[in-house]
Amino acid sequence: xxxxxxxxxxxxxxxxxxxxRDPKVVIMGEDxxxxxxxxxxxxxxxxDFGDSRVIDTPLAESGIIGTAVGLAIRGYRPxxxxxxxxxxxxxxxxxxxxxxxxxxxxxGKVRVPIVIRIPFGGGIxxxxxxxxxxxxxxxxxxxxxxxxxxxxxxxxFMIQQAISSDDPIIFLEPKRRxxxxxxxxxxxxxxxxxxLHASRIARPGxxxxxxxxxxxxxxxxxxxxxxxxxxxxLEVVDLRTLSPLDLAPVYESVRxxxxxxxxxxxxxxxxxxxELAARITEECFYSLEAPVLRVTGFDTPYPAARIEEEYLPxxxxxxxxxxxxxxx
Amino acid sequence: MAxxxxxxxxxxxxxxxPEGERIESVTGPDGTEYRVDFTDEExxxxxxDLVIVRKLDAEATALQRQGELGIWASLxxxxxxxxxxxxxxxxxxxxxxxxxxxxxLYCRGIDPIMPLGLFRGVDQGGWDPNEFKFNMYTIVIxxxxxxxxxxxxxxxxxxxxxxxxxxxxxxxxxxxxxSQGDVNESFIWxxxxxxPLVFFCQNNQYAISEPLERQTRIPLYRxxxxxxxxGIRVDGNDVLASYAVTRAALxxxxxxxxxxxxxxxxxxxxxxxxxxxxxxxxxASEVEAWQAKDPIKRMRAFLDKQQLADEAFFxxxxxxxxxxxxxxxxxxxxxxxxxxxTIFDHVYPNGSPLLDQEREQFGRYLASFEGSH
Numbered sequence: 001x002x003x004x005x006x007x008x009x010x011x012x013x014x015x016x017x018x019x020x021r022d023p024k025v026v027i028m029g030e031d032x033x034x035x036x037x038x039x040x041x042x043x044x045x046x047x048d049f050g051d052s053r054v055i056d057t058p059l060a061e062s063g064i065i066g067t068a069v070g071l072a073i074r075g076y077r078p079x080x081x082x083x084x085x086x087x088x089x090x091x092x093x094x095x096x097x098x099x100x101x102x103x104x105x106x107x108g109k110v111r112v113p114i115v116i117r118i119p120f121g122g123g124i125x126x127x128x129x130x131x132x133x134x135x136x137x138x139x140x141x142x143x144x145x146x147x148x149x150x151x152x153x154x155x156x157f158m159i160q161q162a163i164s165s166d167d168p169i170i171f172l173e174p175k176r177r178x179x180x181x182x183x184x185x186x187x188x189x190x191x192x193x194x195x196l197h198a199s200r201i202a203r204p205g206x207x208x209x210x211x212x213x214x215x216x217x218x219x220x221x222x223x224x225x226x227x228x229x230x231x232x233x234l235e236v237v238d239l240r241t242l243s244p245l246d247l248a249p250v251y252e253s254v255r256x257x258x259x260x261x262x263x264x265x266x267x268x269x270x271x272x273x274x275e276l277a278a279r280i281t282e283e284c285f286y287s288l289e290a291p292v293l294r295v296t297g298f299d300t301p302y303p304a305a306r307i308e309e310e311y312l313p314x315x316x317x318x319x320x321x322x323x324x325x326x327x328x
Numbered sequence: 329m330a331x332x333x334x335x336x337x338x339x340x341x342x343x344x345x346p347e348g349e350r351i352e353s354v355t356g357p358d359g360t361e362y363r364v365d366f367t368d369e370e371x372x373x374x375x376x377d378l379v380i381v382r383k384l385d386a387e388a389t390a391l392q393r394q395g396e397l398g399i400w401a402s403l404x405x406x407x408x409x410x411x412x413x414x415x416x417x418x419x420x421x422x423x424x425x426x427x428x429x430x431x432x433l434y435c436r437g438i439d440p441i442m443p444l445g446l447f448r449g450v451d452q453g454g455w456d457p458n459e460f461k462f463n464m465y466t467i468v469i470x471x472x473x474x475x476x477x478x479x480x481x482x483x484x485x486x487x488x489x490x491x492x493x494x495x496x497x498x499x500x501x502x503x504x505x506x507s508q509g510d511v512n513e514s515f516i517w518x519x520x521x522x523x524p525l526v527f528f529c530q531n532n533q534y535a536i537s538e539p540l541e542r543q544t545r546i547p548l549y550r551x552x553x554x555x556x557x558x559g560i561r562v563d564g565n566d567v568l569a570s571y572a573v574t575r576a577a578l579x580x581x582x583x584x585x586x587x588x589x590x591x592x593x594x595x596x597x598x599x600x601x602x603x604x605x606x607x608x609x610x611x612a613s614e615v616e617a618w619q620a621k622d623p624i625k626r627m628r629a630f631l632d633k634q635q636l637a638d639e640a641f642f643x644x645x646x647x648x649x650x651x652x653x654x655x656x657x658x659x660x661x662x663x664x665x666x667x668x669x670t671i672f673d674h675v676y677p678n679g680s681p682l683l684d685q686e687r688e689q690f691g692r693y694l695a696s697f698e699g700s701h
Contacts, residue, residue, distance in 0.1 A: 026485075052485050058520055063474060063513035070424075070478020073457065074486070078478075094510070097468050098475070106464055107454035108674040142675055166677035244682040 002185050008178040010152035011041050013186065014159040015079065019049050022077060025163055028055040028064055029081030029117075038083055039119055039178055061091035065116065069098050072112035079163055085120040086129025092137070099168045100143030113166045115159075120148075121215045121265050122312055123176035125305040132302055133266035138170045139243040139275075146243040147196060148172040150217035152182035154240065157193035165196065172242075174215035197241040199249050205235030208259040208322050211250060211276060213239040216263045216313060223318035232322065242272060250276075251283045258289035259325045263313050268296035290328035293321045335593055337547055340561050343568040346621045348629025354569070356560055362572040368636050374567050375627045375637070376645050377411045381431040382624060383649035384440050387656055388430075388447070392602045396660055397447045401428045405565070405597030408623030409530050411435060412570025413498065413592070419461070420495045421578060422483075424476035427465040428530075429500050436462040440652075441659050450663050470508030473499045473527065477514040480523035480581075489524045494582035498526045498574070504535025506551065507543045515555040515589075524581035526574065527552075527589040530564060532596035537609040549591035557587045564594030565623040595621075668694065 005013070018025050027042055033056035036043030046054035057064050061082060068078035082088045088095075095116065102112045122131030139146045145167045149155040155173070162169040194200060202217055203224050212220040217238045224234035235253050239245065254260045260280055262273040277292035295313045303311050334340070341354045341362050353363035366374070385403050392400040403410060410431025417423060423432055427443075434440055438460050446453035446465060457463040466472035476499035488495040505511050506529060518525045531548055533540055544551070552559025562573040570592055577588035595618040599606050631637040672687040 058513070058516050060509075060513045060516070062510055063477075063517050066471065066474025066510055066513070067478030067481060067517055070475040070480070071482045072478075073463070073475065074479045074482030076482055076485075090509075093468065094471065094474065098466075098471055102464075103677055104674050105452040105454065106457070106674075107451065108677070109454060109456045109458075110464070111677050113677075145676070145680075244680045246681075 001187060002183040004181050005152045005156075005184045006179050006181050007149070007152045007155045007173075008039060008041055010156040010182075010184050011159055011173065012043055012045070014156045015042060016045060016048075017190070018079070018160050018163040019045065019053060022164070024075060025077045025079060026053050026055060026071065027079045027081065028057050028068060030057060030059055030064075030083050032056060032081050037081060039175065041117075041173075041178075042081065061087055062094050065091040065094035065099060065114070068114050069094065069102065069112055072114055073110060077113045077163060079115045079117065082116060082118045084130045085118055085132040085134055088116075088118055088134060095138070095144070095170075096141050100141050104143055111166050112168055114168045115162045115171050116169070117159075117171045117173060119175035119178075120172045121174050121176060122302060122308050123215065125308070127305070128302065131305075131308065133264065133297065135170075135172055135242050136266060136271050139272060144168055144170055144243065145197065145241070146170045146172065147241050148174065148214035149240070150174065150177070150202070150212075150214055150238050152180070153184045154194075156184045156186070157190055158196055158240070160190045161193065161196040164190070172214055176215050177218060180218065197244060197246060199237055199239045199241060199246040201235060201249060201253065202238040203234070203236040205233040205257070207233045207257055208235065208261060208325055209250065209253040209257045210234050210236045210261050210263060210318065210322075211239060212236065212263045213242060216265060219313060219315060220263055220318060223315045223322070226315055227319060227322060234322065245276070245279070247279055247283070250280065254280055254284045255287040258287050260288070260292045261295060261318065261321045261325060262292060263295045263318055265297050265312055267299045268294050269299045271296060290325045293325055295321045335547065335561065339547075340563050340593060341569045341573050342563040342566050343572060344566045344626055344630055346565075346626050348626045348633055350630060350634075358558055360576055362569065362576060364568050364572050371631060371636055372641065374411060374415065374571075375624070375631055376648070377415070377431075377435065378407045378567060378624045378627060379645050380649045380652055381407050381411060381434050383653050384434070384656055385430055387653040388444060389598070389602060391444070391657065391660055392447070397444060397602075398449050399601050399603055400447050401601045402598040403428050403430050405595050405618065405623070406530055406532055407431055408567035408627075409564035409570050409592035409594050412567040413528050413574040413590075416571045416574035416578060417461075417498065418496070418578070420493070422461045422463070422476075422479055422495070422497045424463045424472040424479070424497070424499045425465055426469075426472065426500050426502060426505075427467050428502075429465070432500065433462060436460045438462060440656060444656070444660050445663060448660065448663060450666055470501055470505040470511040473501055473505070473511045473514035474517070476525055477517045477521075477523055480518065480525040481521050483524050484522070484584075489582055490584035491582070494524065494584070496524045496526060496578040496581040498528050498578065500528050500530065502535065503529065503531040503533065503540050503543055503548060504538065505529075506548055515552070518587040519556045522584070522586040524584065525587045526577040526581055527587060528574065528592065529589065530592045530594055532594050534596055534600070534606075534610070536600040536604060537606075539609075547591070549589060552589035557589065559589040559591065561591040561593055564592030565621045565626070567623060567627060
């Protein structure tokens, strides 16, 4: 039976299911215990599973990831919460040099099935370091997989799939969408859920392909609704997996529409949009009616909250890019 | 350049003097009594370990000089700290090394060829950590101390402490690493979670060229006090004291009493690695002073004085070491380079379509040269 849940609650129940299913799953992070995390994603879990399975850690991000590596070598499946995107950098060395490379260096003898949950992106009026989009750093690192959910249903299943995967996974949660609601089939088995590393058409269309992930999927869908009123049909693809990318459905879509717009909050320069544009150009060159266009954050540090709406891609900027594509 | 010899505050657990005199036991500041109770055969065994470990290390240095290894990080001078602590580990104990723990690796029963694969560049050091209870070498300074801490937390979560047959974990690192954030974070974590962990710091006086004074204002073992667990300094050139102090700390940890930091006071007789030139930053008289404290010389003097070994024994050990070194050399020279396509192996446990595609494209590219010369 489907229930209507916020994304935050869907994640919470997904984590609960993972803890129930496998006694080796442990949650660790700052304030994840009694407080339930600053976004309450781990609310009530320590109470029910104990403080050795939901661990309030000292306040040091490298320590969280470094000890998770040791726990993983011991046979545990750590799920680490990094409190905010901008606080992941102290752990960057452990993530890039240790987590990502352990399986490769050991020729497959050591697995570190660690999930690193990061609430990411802007739009919540926060102070600096609380609104960043660090996905490209991690997508660029071999040995890591990177995913992002865009709906409560995906949040519920994807977090469970990520935890049961033996690959180290950066799990990016669009924090501005934590409170948005959607239908979730809580009783559906996770085994039959849509695959973790697969993109999906979120809204079919015929005129332009719009690629988005995480917080920008909602923006792209809103743009598609607005465009429909003007007689333009936008096909929105929710990428879901950022590394590896699942591009077969994207290529299929672009070959049909001949136009593509990529949307992300992260700065455009050397970002995921550049990779997408390059690959689409290589694969769909003769189908393209216009260059792949990008709608992204600016190549500045994340700005002060009162002007973040100017920085963040929104419905109008997506439609502007669609217009430019047609004007080519 | 200062001439560094004995520790400035004098505190040091020692059971065997540089002249080979035995000290029966030493009582540490917290009342722990440090002593060893070895059979004659065990004393001889430690001597054998020291000699073989040094000989294999010298062979690796020679192989590097001859172009067979890309680089080598010699343990010369640190044999006693490594063999003493390595032999103090019980079979169930887990070790997390740096990249210089060839002596500990030897004590764990790993084929000494393994690290040479790493330094030759044919692999990245792929022994099985769980089979040997000895993790892969870690080159990023101090990163492994957090892994050791997490592993030790897991040991405690598994209920494997508080008993005589419990498990303990040892983290190796050097004096330079004590400045790293990760090492300090691991001190905090281990203390807060009462992890069954021994921090084994080989203070060999230099972090490449930088002397200890550039890393600390207080003796390293006293750092532990600020983190809430005991710190003890041992003569790292004394294999007996290194054994006794490590065994006591491991048993303390396995009993559920939490972490200990050991500072093994020693000296890196050689260069940091074969790429380094230590004459640029330290004086000859300092090296000479430490030669007088050589770990093997004093063990031999002890065996000699106590009539635990004769010339025939020493000659036989030298011969065994020589044979093992020759065998090592032969096998290093025979190590095949990996196949190019193995670049793509083991990036992910579950694989990746991107890598499948790249592997296939690279294969086609290579195949395009077939038949051409």
